[in-house]
Amino acid sequence: MRTAFGWLLRGGLLGGLAFMIFGPLANLVLWAVAIQWYFPHKLPLTWGFKYWGEVFKPTSDTLAALGTSVLIASITSSSVFSSPSRRGSRWAERACRAAG
Amino acid sequence: MNDRRLSALLPVAPAVAMVLALFVYPLGMSLVTAFTAPDGRPSLENFVKAFELYGTDILFTVLIVTVSTLLTGVFAAAIGGYLVLGAHPGVVAVLKSIYRWPLFIPFIVAAQCMRTFLAKNGLMNNTLGALGLVDIANLSGLLDWRDIIVTFVGKQTPFVALLVSGAMAALDRATIEAAANLGAGGLRILVEIILPQVGGVMLVGLILAFVTMLSVLSVPIMISGGSPTMIAVDMAFRVNSYSDYGVANALGFASYAIAGLAAWIYLRRNVASGGML
Numbered sequence: 001m002r003t004a005f006g007w008l009l010r011g012g013l014l015g016g017l018a019f020m021i022f023g024p025l026a027n028l029v030l031w032a033v034a035i036q037w038y039f040p041h042k043l044p045l046t047w048g049f050k051y052w053g054e055v056f057k058p059t060s061d062t063l064a065a066l067g068t069s070v071l072i073a074s075i076t077s078s079s080v081f082s083s084p085s086r087r088g089s090r091w092a093e094r095a096c097r098a099a100g
Numbered sequence: 101m102n103d104r105r106l107s108a109l110l111p112v113a114p115a116v117a118m119v120l121a122l123f124v125y126p127l128g129m130s131l132v133t134a135f136t137a138p139d140g141r142p143s144l145e146n147f148v149k150a151f152e153l154y155g156t157d158i159l160f161t162v163l164i165v166t167v168s169t170l171l172t173g174v175f176a177a178a179i180g181g182y183l184v185l186g187a188h189p190g191v192v193a194v195l196k197s198i199y200r201w202p203l204f205i206p207f208i209v210a211a212q213c214m215r216t217f218l219a220k221n222g223l224m225n226n227t228l229g230a231l232g233l234v235d236i237a238n239l240s241g242l243l244d245w246r247d248i249i250v251t252f253v254g255k256q257t258p259f260v261a262l263l264v265s266g267a268m269a270a271l272d273r274a275t276i277e278a279a280a281n282l283g284a285g286g287l288r289i290l291v292e293i294i295l296p297q298v299g300g301v302m303l304v305g306l307i308l309a310f311v312t313m314l315s316v317l318s319v320p321i322m323i324s325g326g327s328p329t330m331i332a333v334d335m336a337f338r339v340n341s342y343s344d345y346g347v348a349n350a351l352g353f354a355s356y357a358i359a360g361l362a363a364w365i366y367l368r369r370n371v372a373s374g375g376m377l
Binding site: 017018020042 | 201
């Protein structure tokens with residue numbers, strides 16, 4: 001009885017965590033392919049990629065914004081690896097060793 | 101001797117210059133602007149206006165961030181504790197594979213997901229309704245400060261849990277096994293043996309989470325842009341709608357004062373641990 005309760009508790013907690021992590025993501029995926037969805041319907045009424053077309057149409061600025069976001073993120077994260085502070089500290093170590 | 105010292109200091113000069121130009125100078129300028137009236141004389145006018153208009157929001161920000169930090173600590177300790185003490189390898193493996201997912205979701209996407217997930221007719225209420233657990237007609241949505249807290253806790257828990265579980269895994273297992281042999285339960289081992297030993301790492305993780313939550317604009321703006329809201333939203337509004345950098349910088353000053361308190365605790369901890377954390 002106690003073992004069964006233990007497994008129920010573990011399953012419930014793990015299931016709850018998974019629901020809180022993947023539920024919102026599943027919701028985002030559903031909204032991304034929903035064209036029409038309103039209360040009280042539990043699932044979208046019409047499905048399709050209409051809004052994807054809006055995002056990626058030639059007159060939309062979204063693609064350029066996406067490019068800028070990726071560029072900024074890449075430059076920022078790569079600068080961490082080649083920052084003067086890192087190189088500086090390596091040179092400083094070498095200089096200290098050379099200075100004895 | 102002086103030459104040697106100079107040659108050792110010279111290589112760090114670019115780093116110092118970068119910090120001065122990209123961090124200290126803008127910070128100083130924003131402080132000066134915060135203490136300058138529109139006609140150019142030094143005054144506290146911006147602060148008076150900021151506290152009159154946004155005093156509630158400052159308090160609201162402190163409350164939301166503090167509650168979110170505490171909840172993040174509780175969940176991170178629970179996840180880390182189960183990863184170390186869990187007796188069922190299958191459950192530990194599943195937990196390990198799912199808890200880190202939110203780390204890879206940007207704040208803006210997390211806010212957008214949560215906004216639709218926690219709405220009155222969102223997927224959460226619909227699923228609970230379909231399972232027969234709740235009656236949707238009597239439920240309300242959570243699209244206010246509660247949703248901001250849920251999003252912050254959901255996004256920051258994996259980060260703190262990752263740090264804390266690493267520290268927990270590095271502990272000497274002899275003390276844990278000794279406590280277990282003496283009949284201590286999992287919760288007692290976690291609270292009395294493990295958490296006191298990883299307290300420093302937990303504190304550092306929570307401080308970093310606190311400062312990050314304080315500065316996130318996308319979550320409060322997406323979920324609850326109305327009144328009351330968080331300081332970051334008010335700052336963006338003052339700059340974008342009125343080009344009022346004075347009040348925006350006064351609000352920024354309030355933000356650094358709150359973050360500064362967290363940084364002071366962090367630095368004290370850092371000194372105590374010999375710069376290891």
